[in-house]
Amino acid sequence: xxxxxxxVAVQNNIHNITMRLLAxxxxxxxxxxxxxxxxxKTPEKKDSGSSSSTTFRQxxxxxxxxxxxxxxxxxxxxxxxxGAVSTAISFSLPLSKSSSASTSSSTxxxxxxxxxxxxxxxxxxxxxxxxxxxFASMSPADRKAFxxxxxxxxxxGIVDMLVQKHRTAMWLHGTSNFxxxxxxMIHEFEENLRQVTGGAVPSMPYWDELADSFNIxxxxxxxxxxxxxxxxxxxxxxxxxxxxxxxxxxxxxPLGQAISGxxxxxxxxxxxxxxxxxxxxxxxxxxxxTNPHNQYHLVVGGHMAQVPNSPCDVAFWLHHxxxxxxxxxxxxxxxxxxxxxTTTSTQDPQLPNSLVFGYNYTNTDVLRYRTxxxxxxxxxxxxxxxxxxxxxxxxxxxxxxxxxxxxxxxxQWAAQLQHVNLTQVRAAEAEINAVIDALNRKIASGAVEAxxxxxxxxxVAKIATVPAKDDGAFSAIPVVQKHYAETQxxxxxxxxxxxxxVMGAVGGVLGAAVAWFW
Numbered sequence: 001x002x003x004x005x006x007x008v009a010v011q012n013n014i015h016n017i018t019m020r021l022l023a024x025x026x027x028x029x030x031x032x033x034x035x036x037x038x039x040x041k042t043p044e045k046k047d048s049g050s051s052s053s054t055t056f057r058q059x060x061x062x063x064x065x066x067x068x069x070x071x072x073x074x075x076x077x078x079x080x081x082x083g084a085v086s087t088a089i090s091f092s093l094p095l096s097k098s099s100s101a102s103t104s105s106s107t108x109x110x111x112x113x114x115x116x117x118x119x120x121x122x123x124x125x126x127x128x129x130x131x132x133x134x135f136a137s138m139s140p141a142d143r144k145a146f147x148x149x150x151x152x153x154x155x156x157g158i159v160d161m162l163v164q165k166h167r168t169a170m171w172l173h174g175t176s177n178f179x180x181x182x183x184x185m186i187h188e189f190e191e192n193l194r195q196v197t198g199g200a201v202p203s204m205p206y207w208d209e210l211a212d213s214f215n216i217x218x219x220x221x222x223x224x225x226x227x228x229x230x231x232x233x234x235x236x237x238x239x240x241x242x243x244x245x246x247x248x249x250x251x252x253x254p255l256g257q258a259i260s261g262x263x264x265x266x267x268x269x270x271x272x273x274x275x276x277x278x279x280x281x282x283x284x285x286x287x288x289x290t291n292p293h294n295q296y297h298l299v300v301g302g303h304m305a306q307v308p309n310s311p312c313d314v315a316f317w318l319h320h321x322x323x324x325x326x327x328x329x330x331x332x333x334x335x336x337x338x339x340x341x342t343t344t345s346t347q348d349p350q351l352p353n354s355l356v357f358g359y360n361y362t363n364t365d366v367l368r369y370r371t372x373x374x375x376x377x378x379x380x381x382x383x384x385x386x387x388x389x390x391x392x393x394x395x396x397x398x399x400x401x402x403x404x405x406x407x408x409x410x411x412q413w414a415a416q417l418q419h420v421n422l423t424q425v426r427a428a429e430a431e432i433n434a435v436i437d438a439l440n441r442k443i444a445s446g447a448v449e450a451x452x453x454x455x456x457x458x459x460v461a462k463i464a465t466v467p468a469k470d471d472g473a474f475s476a477i478p479v480v481q482k483h484y485a486e487t488q489x490x491x492x493x494x495x496x497x498x499x500x501x502v503m504g505a506v507g508g509v510l511g512a513a514v515a516w517f518w
Contacts, residue, residue, distance in 0.1 A: 130190070130203035130375040132325070135318055136212075136220040137380055138205060143225055146205060147238045149197040150314045158192050160245040163311045169357055170308060174421050176347040177357055179285050183324050183366045184359040187373050189317055206325050207318035208380060209292055210268035210456055216299060217254065227314050230254050230300065235313070244303060244312040252313070253301030255412070263406035264295045269453035270402060270435050271326070275333040281350075282343035288326050290428035291405070293319075298408065298416055305416040325377050328369070329459035332466050339367045352474040364474035371470040372477060379460035400450035401440045404433050 135143065153159045162185065172181055190204035212219040222230035224237045234249040235242050242250045271288070278284040296319050297304050303313045310316045331338045341350040341363060352364045365372045407429055413420050442448045472484030 129370075131378050132203045132321060132375055133205055133378050134208040134380045135205040135226070136208055140225045142201075144238065145197060145200045146193075147227060147314065149193045149201050150317075151239070151242070152196045153192055154242065156196065158196070159312070162189060163245050163309070165358060166311050167308045170419060172357055173307065173419055174289065174424065176282050176285060176343045176350050178289050179324075179327050180350070180356045180361075180363055180366050181358065182320050183327070183369065183373075184356045184361050186317065186321050186324055187369075187375070188359075190375070203375060204321050205318060206321035206377070207315070209296060209319065209322050210265070210271065211380075213265040213268070213292075221315075221318065227318070228252075232301075239314065242312075244309055250312050251302035252304065252315075254299060255301050255305075263403055264291070264299070264408055266291045266295075266405065266432055267402050267436070268455045269450070270432060270439065272454040272456050272458060273439060274432075274435055275330055275456075275459055278330070280342040280344055281330075281337075281340040282347045284327075284330050286344070286347075286424060287428050287431065288323060290425050291432060293323050294417060294420060294425070295408070298412065301416075307417060307419060325460060326456065328377055328463055329456055331367070332462040333459050338466065339364070341367070355476060360476045362474050362476045365477055365480070368468070368470050370468045372475065372480060377460050377463055379457045379463075401443055402436050402450065404436050405429050 135146070138146070150159070166185065169177075169181055172178055186204060193201050193204065207219075207221050212221065216222070217230045219230075220226050222228065228235045228237060228239045230252060232251075232253050234240075234251050239250070244250050271292075274287065275284075278287070297307065297310060300313070300315050300319075303309045304315055304319075331340075339352070341352065343349055350363055352367075353362050355362055356366060361372075370376050407426070410422060413422060413425070439448075439453065443450055472480050472487060475481055475484065
């Protein structure tokens with residue numbers, strides 16, 4: 001009987017010890033997981049973009065660097081004016097600037113933006129972080145430095161090289177490749193501009209198009225202190241004598257005002273209303289490529305309306321920087337938009353590690369333009385919004401209704417932008433007019449006032465408030481790949497170390513338990 005009682009007691013002790021060991025193991029696992037999460041050491045598998053199981057088209061890439069000779073030297077990857085690789089990133093400088101500004105319709109002072117903090121541990125972008133400003137907000141001296149820089153790029157053969165590169169990409173217009181390619185190309189132009197001007201032009205300016213859309217010829221952009229008047233014929237001062245890459249004079253031939261009073265152009269508040277409502281990235285790309293992108297090519301006319309030759313006119317570069325700004329505004333419109341690449345059923349899919357045509361950048365590289373291409377946009381703060389951005393001179397003065405789009409005639413498309421898919425154009429026009437009608441019903445009912453509707457600037461101003469997070473994944477940029485590899489190596493070492501520590505602790509507990517039992 002005594003032995004039976006002893007046997008039961010031993011069984012109870014074993015059961016208690018087992019339960020204690022299990023509890024200790026669970027506690028250790030919880031502590032380990034909590035420590036890993038708190039210290040950011042939780043391992044996560046990601047592709048750096050250099051080696052991926054996903055198949056994507058490989059394309060060649062060259063970006064231009066400069067010598068003092070008239071012939072450009074092609075090297076893999078552009079460099080900054082001090083010779084450092086442009087794709088390294090710095091967050092040590094402010095993300096905004098202040099400057100006096102005036103536009104075609106009223107005086108505007110550029111805003112000072114409070115930026116979200118950027119990761120200080122990211123690789124340095126030598127010396128600066130670029131802030132792209134409205135061309136009209138720049139001083140006459142700064143505008144002259146820009147046009148002088150363009151002429152110097154033309155003299156050195158750089159503009160012609162970019163024109164020819166653009167011709168190889170005609171197939172991607174009207175596709176989901178349109179925005180990534182032009183973002184990369186504008187960045188290449190900006191790199192070259194900074195080099196040839198010795199930094200006198202620190203960043204690429206943009207044409208604040210929707211602010212000028214109801215009186216385009218009066219814009220400061222099209223003036224003797226801008227990029228020359230918007231009149232039919234060869235370009236005048238300050239670009240008098242500018243030739244295309246075939247040796248013909250670069251010309252403009254504005255048509256919009258004579259046909260529709262510029263009623264082709266989407267009102268800014270309509271585009272702003274659509275920004276957070278697009279159901280996919282591909283839908284947004286299609287709409288803004290159709291309007292305002294295509295429309296402004298036709299409005300300026302001449303070389304701008306001949307898409308293969310359009311980069312010969314400096315207006316192309318200001319125009320496409322604004323189109324890129326619209327994409328950046330879309331990225332900031334909603335939290336989930338920053339890296340959105342979803343396409344429509346009629347578009348080719350876009351993957352994070354797919355290479356951008358003609359460039360050694362992945363889609364993720366251009367999506368993360370702030371941390372990998374080192375630039376952001378500055379919105380223009382307008383002290384008189386009712387005059388310039390938020391109401392149209394063509395609107396009904398009694399109700400300030402928004403004008404509906406005037407469709408561009410088929411023959412105009414056929415004569416100028418032959419590559420355009422007219423079915424896609426008409427669908428986008430109908431989509432825009434439906435939004436205009438809905439907004440006008442609200443205005444007519446008194447539910448809203450035209451002067452209070454959001455504008456594109458509101459989304460541009462949001463860009464600086466969005467934290468720029470970047471783990472280095474899905475990149476084709478060498479300095480980013482190196483940073484990503486080093487980060488992964490460090491995280492893997494920490495994970496292995498933490499695992500060994502856990503196993504050692506578990507072994508110690510088990511050893512102590514066994515010794516205590518026996």
